[in-house]
Amino acid sequence: MSGVARIGTRVGRVVVCVGPGGVGKTTIAAAVGLKGALSGLCVCVVTVDPARRLADALGIEGVGNEPCLVTPPQGGKAWPGQLWAVMLDAQSTFDHLVRRYATSNAQVDAILSNPLYRNISAALSGTQEYMAVEKLYELAEEDRFDLVVVDTPPSQHAFDFLEAPQHLVRLLDNRFFRLVMTPARAGLRALELGAQLMLRTVARVAGGQVVADTVQFFTQFEGMEEGFRARAKRANELLFSETTSFTLVSTPRRDAVDEALYLASRLGAAGAPVSSAVMNRCYPRYVGLSPATASLLAGTPLAPLVANLEAFRQMERQEDEQLARVSATLPEAALVRVPLLSGEVCDLTALGDVARYLPR
């Protein structure tokens, strides 16, 4: 893909963290960002719905839609680079887009106050993903950062993220929509017969008011369509360009790995292979006890510790089977193992502990 690989004067890199829900994507994304700052880069991490304590640690709690500088922990060493973080606000990102592409202030007002728009921009599945890509594109275009790391929203099918730029375009391309839009374009007073029929059909099921609102909403987009379309195309090019890499995050549990590999195969088929697979919260590796020691310790006060070590090692063995599945399925991807830590990752120090396990 051409053009976007060079963004402005500096070739910025983009890392997209994808994976099933609840595996620690946000944490890994933040740790990738911290790793970058530690190695001298100016990094921005885009997070979606971070855990409150992590947001506190990054100093982005309650901050709006703009990046803010994260300060190293007090008493710690200064970072050679910079770490910025932004918490995605899908609603205001969408509003911003509308303002940018509207042809008049009246159009901005009409769209922003339409109840359907509020629904779509706030609640529609896929919109958060769409806006995450939009924010990513905006930051990449701004040319302020060496590296932008994005944490994808927790969606049932994380693949939505890759399709996100096409989200609105797909809607605009829908046959029904085109029929509805035709009179507005051609300046005709009446809807085409086919469109009328269909509208009546929908009205019978959902009521006339809903149809009227829908038609009004779409006609309000008149004139903005091309802007959205072109931007979606550029955002799409950025996602699939050589400077963007995908990091798959999972835990080494069967269900999570199934979902992660499914996601990876769809990314690969779409031309966006994952370059690394981070297996998070793996049980640490321990040396086992000799059978002699184990049997001698049975019945002593150390028996619970023996049982615990055995249970942990059993997890480790089973997890290794899952790790083997990942490396067999994704031979090109770098496999990174991040162990289960004794505390929760909710401050910069703990984030540093995670970052230690990530490759440069």
Place this chain on the structure above:
Amino acid sequence: VKVLPGGTELEPRTFLTLARVLIVTGKGGVGKTTVSAALANLAAKNGLRALIVQLATPQARLSPPDGWAPEAWQLGRLFGSTEPVAYEPSVLVSHPTGGTVSARAIRPDEALVEYLHLHGMRRLSRRLVASGAVDVVATAIPGMPDMLVLGKVKQMERIAAAGIPDTPSLIVLDAPAAGHVVSFLQSPRGLLDAAAGGPVRAQAEEVVEMLEDPQRCRVMLVTTLEETPVSETIETARLVEERAGVQLGAVLVNGRFPTLDLPERLDPEGVGELSLSAGVRPLEAEVASLSRAGLLRAARQASQTAQLARLAETLPLPRLELPFCFSSELGPRELDELTGALSSGVDSLALDVS
């Protein structure tokens, strides 16, 4: 929120029939599906016919997925089945009590077509789907697919209420994750606000009625004992009650480490001394392993205990605990263990209220 009537003898059967529909939600990755399976399995062991309902597509998406996503197999695997859960219900297990667990997946488009068929609008439904109009309306009216799914659940709930033989008596809905569940449950209310009319309006009204009736429907919150899932559970509990108006049932705490009576001193010296006094002299590496694994276990147990205290303090709901299974792949054996834990949890809830 005290949901259990004081003084009643609480058997699992009573607990599980507090409402005909149990909506199971929780943050992604906490084990919603596993807990749904354990609830249904416990009901079946007590002679009920339980049906687990899953959502076949991501929310608010009407277009059929190309092929099955891996999630479709997760539920079956817990019961030793290798088949994906499909639209047609299939029996996963039958117990000697006569109870069964079945499962099915609901897709919004199929639910809509079925609804229109039932209401004498067969031709209309075909035209809607073929024209792509359904997609546009569903995109423009985000609550639509969710409401269609809930409408289908409501239809099944009516059948359960009628007590028709060989139909499910308990419906366990493996609902969207905590981040989405509130908008999912608010969808019918949203459609009414959007001035929807016709069959959609009628259905939305009936669904709201079901959601607001604690005899018919309750939300079960699943969490693990970690910072974020607990915070999300507390937040979701509030929103489910305030915004969606659905009564809460219980909190299901998943993945709690079974309590191990660990020695007080877990550092390598302490472990070394303990083994010496027991007359054993392990290798240094063995002592280090015992110590490190023990320290990790102790730290995790302590943080789980702290999170449990926070949960108990903030959410005054009945609480049931499911143990952490030391296995990276859960199957029938683990499900049995979890069902057993749930059963004894319900027994001790009875002590609390009587």
